[in-house]
Amino acid sequence: MDLSHKVAIVTGGASGIGIGTGKTLAENGASVILCDRNESLAQDAATILQNENLPVTSMHVDVKNQSSITETVEQVIKEFGTIDIVVNNAGVPGAPGWEKAFPARQEDWDFTFEINVRGVALVIEAVAPHMVEKKSGKIVNIASVAGRQGHPNFPHYSTSKAAVINLTQAYALGLAPHNINVNAICPGLVWTPLWESIGLRAKTAESQMSELSAREVFDTRIEALIPLKREQTPQDIGNTIAFLVSDRARNITGQAINVDGGLRMN
Numbered sequence: 001m002d003l004s005h006k007v008a009i010v011t012g013g014a015s016g017i018g019i020g021t022g023k024t025l026a027e028n029g030a031s032v033i034l035c036d037r038n039e040s041l042a043q044d045a046a047t048i049l050q051n052e053n054l055p056v057t058s059m060h061v062d063v064k065n066q067s068s069i070t071e072t073v074e075q076v077i078k079e080f081g082t083i084d085i086v087v088n089n090a091g092v093p094g095a096p097g098w099e100k101a102f103p104a105r106q107e108d109w110d111f112t113f114e115i116n117v118r119g120v121a122l123v124i125e126a127v128a129p130h131m132v133e134k135k136s137g138k139i140v141n142i143a144s145v146a147g148r149q150g151h152p153n154f155p156h157y158s159t160s161k162a163a164v165i166n167l168t169q170a171y172a173l174g175l176a177p178h179n180i181n182v183n184a185i186c187p188g189l190v191w192t193p194l195w196e197s198i199g200l201r202a203k204t205a206e207s208q209m210s211e212l213s214a215r216e217v218f219d220t221r222i223e224a225l226i227p228l229k230r231e232q233t234p235q236d237i238g239n240t241i242a243f244l245v246s247d248r249a250r251n252i253t254g255q256a257i258n259v260d261g262g263l264r265m266n
C-alpha cells in the first residue's frame, strides 16, 4: 500500500492494536501520530518505532474530553499541515475494577459508552471539517466481533461495539458527498492488556474458568471458537486498516470487516 505523504493519527496508540496499526501504517509510508491518554506509554511506543526508522511520534489525547480532542487535532494540523487518516482505536472493556464486578455496574456502562462510542463520534466531528474542506479523508473505527453478537460477560462492552458499527454507517453516509470513507474493523481475539482484562472477567463470571490464568482462558477460547485455530495479532488488524485507508479501497465505505479467523461470518 502506498501511504507516502499521508498523515495518520491513531487513538489508543500506546498499546496493543494501536501500536500494531501505527507500525503498519508507517511501514507503508504514512507519518503516524500515536495519540493516547497515557502520554508516557505513547512516547515509549513511538520511540521503539522510531528506532526501527519509522516516522512515528506521539501526542496526548483523552477521547472522553472534547477540548482535549480539539487541542490534539489542531496541534497535528499545525505541526504536520493536515490529517489524512484517522484510526479510532481507543477503547475500554469497562470502568476500573470491572473484571471483578459482575454483573456490570452503572459506571461500566457510562465509561464504555463515553470512550468507545461518544469518543469515536467526537473525534470524527473534530476532524471532519478539515477533511470536508480538502474533499478527502479516511476514517477507520475499531469495533469488535463483540459488536456482532452480544456477550453475557460484558453486555455494556458488546453493546458499545454494536453502536460503533452503526455510527460508522451514519458517518459514512453523511461524509460520502465529501469523498471521505468511513469504515469499521471488527477484530476477533487479540492478546493485549484489554484481552487480559476480558480473561480475568471470565474467571469471575464463569466457574469453569476460575482456575485458569487469563492467558489460558484466551487459548481455550481460540481453540473452541476460532475456525482457523490461531489468534489474531495487532499486525493483522493493521494490515486491513492499511488497505482500507489506501486508494485501492476508494469505493469501500460504511462497511464493518471482521478480522477474526472466521469467528463471525456476518
Ligand SMILES: NC(=O)c1ccc[n+]([C@@H]2O[C@H](COP(=O)([O-])OP(=O)(O)OC[C@H]3O[C@@H](n4cnc5c(N)ncnc54)[C@H](O)[C@@H]3O)[C@@H](O)[C@H]2O)c1
Pocket (backbone or CB within 6 Å): 011, 012, 013, 014, 015, 016, 017, 018, 035, 036, 037, 038, 061, 062, 063, 064, 089, 090, 091, 092, 115, 119, 142, 143, 144, 145, 146, 186, 187, 188, 189, 190, 191, 192, 193, 194, 195
Ligand atoms: N484485543 C482484542 O481482542 C480486541 C478485540 C476486538 C476489539 N478490540 C478493540 O481494539 C481497540 C484496541 O484494543 P487493545 O486490545 O489494543 O487494548 P489496549 O488496552 O491494549 O489499548 C487501548 C489503548 O486505549 C487507550 N485509551 C483508553 N481510554 C482512552 C481515552 N479516553 N483516550 C485516549 N486513549 C485511551 C489506552 O491508554 C490504551 O493505550 C479497542 O477499541 C478494543 O475495544 C480489541
